[in-house]
Amino acid sequence: IEQRSRAQVAVEVVGQTGSTNADLLARASTLEGPVLLVAEHQTAGRGRAGRSWLSAPGDSLTFSLAWKFDLPLQQLAGLPLAVGVALADALSACGVQVQLKWPNDVLKDGSKLAGVLIETQAAPGGGIWAVIGIGMNLRMPDDLEERIGRTVAAAPWLARMDRDDLMAALLASLAAALGEFRQAGFGAFSARWNRLHAWPGRRVSILDNGAVLHDGIAAGVDDSGRLLLDGAEGRITVLAGDVSLRTR
Ligand code: ATP
Structure with missing residues (x-):
């Protein structure tokens, strides 16, 4: 990892x-450098806006990476998308092709394979700790689809890989991407994100708590990670916030 990103990451497994x-x-106020925390099992996995990430022991990878940025908070808006690109690169090198759904999901064959949740906290001496949480399905957990009422993807191909090798591949890709993001921001990732876009040219709705805020054609993302939506009133840009995206 040091070789690719010049970052030393402390790795902890529980x-x-x-x-x-x-x-x-x-622990953000006492962290001295990047930390990767991997849990063999997570009992209260979090999604955005109080939603849950569900996993069964051994079926998924659940981990978080704490990484410090000396950037204003608003420049971190594109971070979940850059993390998606890093995950897609690492998965592609492991033989699994995925697409990205704005703002924070990794899809395989149209269903969610992995989710990204980024939470931030001001660092005591200045800067911001971003805690980047990732849940990725390796095997299909029993009854998960019934419990959440939607289809889900898994990657049994990855489940057959050595878990340490898979984690190392994901971490190396993430550390390299986070170093690049720190230097150049999301602008360095937007073209790659647009190539991995799951729904280019599709008619989509932006939902806030189930209520439709905007309808339009998804035209990709800009250099800040905002979604470009071509609607009846022309092109608008949408900030991630807590809104969700659905195809129509
Ligand atoms: P949406 O998926 O509706 O666009 P979101 O991307 O904000 O919303 P997150 O908050 O990232 O969703 O993830 C939580 C949601 O993911 C849950 O509400 C549930 O629908 C779904 N989910 C929970 N566990 C899993 C899992 N293991 N695999 C796939 N999807 C899951």
């Missing part, structure tokens, strides 16, 4: 915890 994001956020 058998079980509630949420790796919650654990790293609780």
Whole structure:
């Protein structure tokens, strides 16, 4: 990892915890450098806006990476998308092709394979700790689709890989991408994100708590990671915030 990103990352593995994001956020004021926390099992995985990430022991990879940025908070808006690009690169090198759904999902064959949740906290001496949480399905957990009421993807191909090798590949790709993001911001990732876009040219709705805010054609993302939406009133840009995206 040091070779590719010049970052040294402390790696910690625990058998079980509630949420790796919650654990790293609780320690953010005392962290001295990047930390990767991997949980064999997460019992209270978090999604955006209080939603849950569900996983069964051994079926998924659940981990968080704490990384410090000396950038204003608004420049981190594109970070979940850059993380998606890093995951897609690493998965492609492992033989699994994925697409990205704005703002924070990794899809395989149209269903969610992995989710990204980024939570931030001001660092005591200045700067911001970003805690980047990732949940990725390796095997299809029993009854998950019934529980959440939507289809889900898994990657059994990855489940057959050595878990340490897979984690190392993901971490190397993430560390390189985060170093690049720190230097150049999301602008360095927008073209790659647009090539991996799951729904280019599709008619989509932006939902806020189930209510439709905007309808339009998804035209990709700009250099800040905002979604470009071509609607009845012309092109608008949408900030991630807590909105969700659906195809129509
Ligand atoms: P949406 O997926 O509706 O666009 P989102 O991207 O903001 O919303 P997140 O908050 O990132 O979703 O993830 C939480 C959602 O992911 C849950 O509400 C549930 O629908 C779904 N989910 C939970 N566990 C899994 C899993 N193991 N695999 C795939 N999807 C899951």
